[in-house]
Amino acid sequence: MKLTLTKRAANFYIKEIPLQKDDALRLFVRVGGVGSGGFSVGVQKDVPHPTSYTIVKEGILFFVNEDDFWYIDGMKIDYNEDLNLMTFDNPNWTNIDHPEKKD
Structure with a gap:
């Protein structure tokens, strides 16, 4: 499991x-993203499990539980200050909203 969470994204949260x-803060797969009807990343204050993937940014523990590794593994979460927009990129998927593995 690998996740890149930028300092800008951490500070936004x-x-x-x-x-x-x-x-x-738990990052998880959310079904029914805004406008897409597909998948997106949800966030919730929570407590990690012993098997959760964790990273610390700006003094906050961000984590992903095993059930959500399939979607978030390889993802980069950033915040574009100019557009006031969170960005989610994952090179494993052809379309982040409706994931389909790249060949």
Whole structure:
């Protein structure tokens, strides 16, 4: 499992949710993304499992549980300040909203 979460993205979540140092935020597969009717990344304050993939950014523990590895593995989550838009890219998928493995 690999996840890249930029400092910009972490700071966006910290500001918007809001989060405080030592909080934990779960990233998970969400069905029914805005406008797509497909998949997207949901977020929720939660506590990780012993088998969760974890990374710490800006004093916050971000984590993904095993059930969501299939979608998030390889993903880069960033925040575009100019557009005020979160971006989610995963080279494993041809379309992030309706995942289909690349050949």
